[in-house]
Amino acid sequence: QVQLVESGGGLAQAGGSLRLSCVGSRRPFDANVMGWYRQGPGNERELVASIGSNGVIDYAESVKGRFAISRDSAKNTVSLQMNNLKPEDTAVYYCNEKVTIARIEGKVEFSYWGQGTQVTVSS
Secondary structure, three states, X not given: OOEEEEEEOEEEEOOOOEEEEEXXXXXXXOEEEEEEEEEOOOOOOEEEEEEEOOOOEEEOHHHOOOXXXXXXXXXXXXXXXXXXXXXHHOXXXXXXXXXXXXXXOEEEEEEEEEOOEEEEEEO
């Protein structure tokens, strides 16, 4: 069972900044997408930001212009710089890696998760 390792998070005041980091799996892949999801109290888990091995980046509308995702492909790590934090950003943040492996019989996909890290933003 592969579990990703997250670091960062914690407590910040509104307008402040935090940085999350995650070490991905060491599984060889043909393509992968690394991303951050979050789940606030009473809410479903939602995508915050993702970055593919092809460089494609996607952000949730609510974090555009405030959060920045980046990756180190050589180390297979992903980071999320969170600026101008708001109380509504309070949630447990989860790192995710989706791995695609091309096999003769077709593509096979795996999804790995971190244990989650708490981000709390006070007003």
